[in-house]
Amino acid sequence: MTATQDSTVLSSLYQRSVADYWNTEQNPVNLRLGEVDGIYHHHYGIGEVDWTVLDGPAETRDERVIKELHRLESAQTDFLMSRLGPLEPHHRVMDAGSGRGGSSIVANLRFGCHVDGVSISESQVAFANEQARKRGVADKVRFHFRNMLDTGFESGTFQAIWNNESTMYVELSLLFAEHARLLSRGGRYVCITGCYNDAYGLPSRAISQINAHYICDIHPRSTYFKEMAANRLVPISVVDLTPATIPYWELRARTALATGIEQPFLDAYKNGSFQYLLIAADRA
Amino acid sequence: MTATQDSTVLSSLYQRSVADYWNTEQNPVNLRLGEVDGIYHHHYGIGEVDWTVLDGPAETRDERVIKELHRLESAQTDFLMSRLGPLEPHHRVMDAGSGRGGSSIVANLRFGCHVDGVSISESQVAFANEQARKRGVADKVRFHFRNMLDTGFESGTFQAIWNNESTMYVELSLLFAEHARLLSRGGRYVCITGCYNDAYGLPSRAISQINAHYICDIHPRSTYFKEMAANRLVPISVVDLTPATIPYWELRARTALATGIEQPFLDAYKNGSFQYLLIAADRA
């Protein structure tokens, strides 16, 4: 990649700083969970925790915890996948903010469909393509060093698009305009995201701490619906996953993999200022 | 009521025609179901049907069917109630389009709260107030001959408002503006409604047949979200109840209570043009 390509993909200094963060990120909580079964998610988990993983021999405790955390983040991805609609192998879908590629691989495994993942982190794109190659699905699962706000794909290309915890890095007005352009009529959009709760008010301190940690910008819940309404994306399913994700954070906080951001997450979820949401919408 | 009051409540010829319809409506499917336990809903049901009610002695078949349909419509109302948030006895809530009063009575039973129901059908208001009197809750449950678009209540009065199958009689832009005014910050709005599916396109024939039957105007799903976005109502839960309501219609179609509108409902639900939706939103 040349410098020119780079500046085309990264259209602002902010995006440059986010790319730098993810190009160098090597958190065990992301890497070691992926190593469990070769599906690298970088997502948060949902569902009941098996607390017994904390018991038993100390020397294998980490391993048990890692497996459990991975089970929970895999459950999250499965939940997202279950809302993508009846996809067929001939369909094309897009993973917007594809990270190390886990969701894309899962989608291909589940539906057999063509997947295009896009990320502004070149090292993540390389990592993910290597995963696809190893699994022998590189012909159907491809990762691209592209900006999800300006992908260059043709209009109406995709039957489904998702953002799994990646909407907080972009302006939703630009994102949903691009998604609406890329989806075919009747296509499905799904995101899972943390958002701040307008009914609580402006962001609590804990939310700003999370923003500072990840260099992201957690949006108000209202903005998701306002920008969907402005871009012909019509919700069909909204699920508040906050109660389902709290156990994941409580487990993670008690493990060696904790990165320090666990308490702000728990504070924010519990005081009502922060919510973990799935939104599924149709392209009208 | 004087003619002047009347023209204040009914601000258009259309509303006059709707009021006339409901002032004279005496469908057994509405009245006989209410007689089961004195809760008059006029709603559609959700949940699995106990098909055995069709078996057994012919002379009590109607009675069994009525009980079953009532059980299903009660389940629908309970589902709506479960999304109203943690209401306390000191809270005030509003039932917008309160019909014969069933939902209002249920809300009071469940939460002990104050309920104001509004309807443009004077005879329904009278019927519902009589029900409240009989049950001894007339001090907390009151029905008003008022227009839900212009209720006259003070701003911020209510902790929760719902429309149970009554949004298709009004313009949503006016309705949600009034609701946003009436709700306190952080208050909850819930509606259950049939809407047409923008992903399918414009209304199918069956939808227009339903409109003709009830003199109503089934809105596109997108309009709900567009007008909520414009009026500080932020969705927190959206559930597609279409699969859950189809059994109700299939049962009803096979009974003596059928009004003739059953087939258009089933056609519209099954061809994907029509959806039965719950939307819960917070007042930001």
Add this chain to the structure above:
Amino acid sequence: MTATQDSTVLSSLYQRSVADYWNTEQNPVNLRLGEVDGIYHHHYGIGEVDWTVLDGPAETRDERVIKELHRLESAQTDFLMSRLGPLEPHHRVMDAGSGRGGSSIVANLRFGCHVDGVSISESQVAFANEQARKRGVADKVRFHFRNMLDTGFESGTFQAIWNNESTMYVELSLLFAEHARLLSRGGRYVCITGCYNDAYGLPSRAISQINAHYICDIHPRSTYFKEMAANRLVPISVVDLTPATIPYWELRARTALATGIEQPFLDAYKNGSFQYLLIAADRA
């Protein structure tokens, strides 16, 4: 045409159902009127009725009535044509929703200009092209199996565009955006349409019956002006043709050609809920 082409033109299930309707439609009221002089309109008429056509020999009554109805629908088209502005033979104009092609033929006869008609009914397109061929104007009058919301013509191509009773099959926001794109600056747009009267309120029962009959979606009058305002189409002439079209329906209701939809039309026009409107606007 291949299936692929088909799904490109028909972008939703709704459009598929409308195309099916018109592909198989063979109403005598449409075909026999066209046979009078080979101009197939499928429009409603305006102007005073010559009621004497009902008198005279029974065996030629149908013929007289057909001629009279055709005279009235031709008057409607002529009225539309008179608002298209000073067109020259070198101009290109578009007939959006061209049906069996009558208006396009008339425009070419009147102005000598190039006409492109578009329709999502393949059989109508074929029928209309055959008419143009028979009349020897196939070089200047062409009918296309295309979607009027996405025609594929170049920006600024047309000096005038009209919809003669075809706007109720599409979303006006999409339609007028496309028209604004296709018209040259200063170009003229004209439509004749039935719309529901916002001053009356939401659609009356009769309007929903008409919608059910034609699988269409009669829009509120306000939406025409709102969407024109949003798309640089500025009205220069608005004429309420309701009084002028009622006689046509009264005559038609008394003939063998009546399709059953006559009474809802008459009811809706007479109770004030429905209006027959010409709108002419300039592309600013």
Add this chain to the structure above:
Amino acid sequence: MTATQDSTVLSSLYQRSVADYWNTEQNPVNLRLGEVDGIYHHHYGIGEVDWTVLDGPAETRDERVIKELHRLESAQTDFLMSRLGPLEPHHRVMDAGSGRGGSSIVANLRFGCHVDGVSISESQVAFANEQARKRGVADKVRFHFRNMLDTGFESGTFQAIWNNESTMYVELSLLFAEHARLLSRGGRYVCITGCYNDAYGLPSRAISQINAHYICDIHPRSTYFKEMAANRLVPISVVDLTPATIPYWELRARTALATGIEQPFLDAYKNGSFQYLLIAADRA
């Protein structure tokens, strides 16, 4: 009137300058035409001119011309009145920018209804009230020194409101918001106005000369429709009166009453940059 009242009615320096203009205006073309029959219009005329008034004895030429011009301006007002809908004596109507009161008097004569005229020119208000007194209709026709953008009347007061050549002194967004508030649902709004033609482009020189002459701001035609759309005013009739008003200006240009602004009007009308329009709309 105290200074405080004055500053309440005149909310900007611009309005102060307009009020000054009209408080001191004494153009013969306005006063002498009114003297013909005691109806003081200050409007422009429409219809065919009787050019023979220029012939005949020189000493009575002015008198003949004045009568003819007054006949034409009266025809303009009658045309506006004919679009106000079926008004009854119990109705209240508002004349926004009532000038010396002519239109208000005519409306009362025609419909017997209550009329409130508003003007920011105190001397015009006094003049007009004196006319009403002389005619013995002061109980039903009242003129107020008020700002039409903020009249202080109650919501829903009026069945009809009109602006006869007075919209070019105010922002339409504010004007139509106030009108929408004042009209009852289903009420009628009518204006006759000069507007510039967006299809021509921005204002021609002649239009700016007219603005300079009257200290007014001729709006683009598009703004009328945009602001009506934003304020629930739905057009039902739009008539381009340009051809009908040109003869009036041609006559006036040839008389001793010419004020010097005749040529810009004729230039602007004839080069297509300016249009004289009637718009009638319903309050939805």
Add this chain to the structure above:
Amino acid sequence: MTATQDSTVLSSLYQRSVADYWNTEQNPVNLRLGEVDGIYHHHYGIGEVDWTVLDGPAETRDERVIKELHRLESAQTDFLMSRLGPLEPHHRVMDAGSGRGGSSIVANLRFGCHVDGVSISESQVAFANEQARKRGVADKVRFHFRNMLDTGFESGTFQAIWNNESTMYVELSLLFAEHARLLSRGGRYVCITGCYNDAYGLPSRAISQINAHYICDIHPRSTYFKEMAANRLVPISVVDLTPATIPYWELRARTALATGIEQPFLDAYKNGSFQYLLIAADRA
């Protein structure tokens, strides 16, 4: 104050948390600077620093630094005051987010005008009123425990309103709607604020750290102009004070008064993600 009053002023949990912060805040950098001359600002400074204050006897270094910092924050307030327009003693002005009252006192000293300060911190309101009493200006300078989004003052009350570093605690759409209501036509609005730079992108890490520190929500620069445009507030002066405020932070960072937030401010200003802005606008 009763609990009821309290919940009226504080309409969300977020506002409650902000009030708690300021009710208990006792930072020396705020209190000791105010003690210099009895004007308590809590603002950031602008202008060149006299770096010699760091030299000289160590025991009086703090005193010299405090005086210098206070001189700089006073210069900031003076700059804001200089944009308020030609205020007269009879005018009323509002200090939105009045803190310990410094700006209000300065405005009264400078213009002799009536000042109403509003704050959601009761202890700040009490402190500020005590300052006004001590200075003998309590008849003209009053502080109120009110929410700046819903002040309860009459429309058109104020000739000028300002926010000095207080806009980041509220939604600008609500704030400017209230300001537009409160200002008289032609009145002046001024704010000085930190905002994030949309040209850089979304908020940098340093900005989120500042948000976390103060429990505030630094808005994008674009939102100021978007919401002013939506609320008839028209900019007349915009000054980028970033270069002028950096020296203040560099001095503060080297003193005992540093609170720890200095480095994020300097980082954010210097990487281009953050800007310190004055905006003056007229109420149109």
Add this chain to the structure above:
Amino acid sequence: MTATQDSTVLSSLYQRSVADYWNTEQNPVNLRLGEVDGIYHHHYGIGEVDWTVLDGPAETRDERVIKELHRLESAQTDFLMSRLGPLEPHHRVMDAGSGRGGSSIVANLRFGCHVDGVSISESQVAFANEQARKRGVADKVRFHFRNMLDTGFESGTFQAIWNNESTMYVELSLLFAEHARLLSRGGRYVCITGCYNDAYGLPSRAISQINAHYICDIHPRSTYFKEMAANRLVPISVVDLTPATIPYWELRARTALATGIEQPFLDAYKNGSFQYLLIAADRA
């Protein structure tokens, strides 16, 4: 140029009239000032006047005045240039409404950058290109006969764009949409313009006289900010240059170069209805 090209560039009769005006304009105030140093601006000046130029020998008075006026208009252009940001020789910039080319030449001299000027006056384009050729910069400074609303340049081409007194000939909504498209993210837009003051009200008589003089349409100040907000142009600097330009007009009014429009300018600036503004904004 063919007629076809011509009608592509000039999309309306209004633009045709403006092009005609400038194609034939030969005012000494424009030509003789340019002759001073070969930089032809056609702009108004800012800064203090050296009134001694009116003294001294009468035969060289004109020469002295011309030099002084040119010095002032050059100061205006320099002020605009100083807000264009840190431009480099490899950058491309656009001069929208480039007239006889002065600003473009100055920008190239100052920054060494590539400049594209666009104008709808063919004779001005020819004149300007000739200037660039004479100065040997025709390889970097090019003038095009194009419409600034539809330039045909690629998206993201320019690092900076300016309008120096040329925005009053176009609709700002169209202009800023095109500018936003042409600028790269983070690019800079600057305009200097006369605008009318919304706080004063609608245009004063003097403003309409200026419009009539130049066949232009002076916009309200508010429209600049509204349309920037709608097109991702975010103000960073707004300067009211009214006091700085008045001396220029006072000098010009007293010279032989006066065109007659001087008094309306002075009237409008002094009564507060008109303002001379610089706005600099970033493309977000």
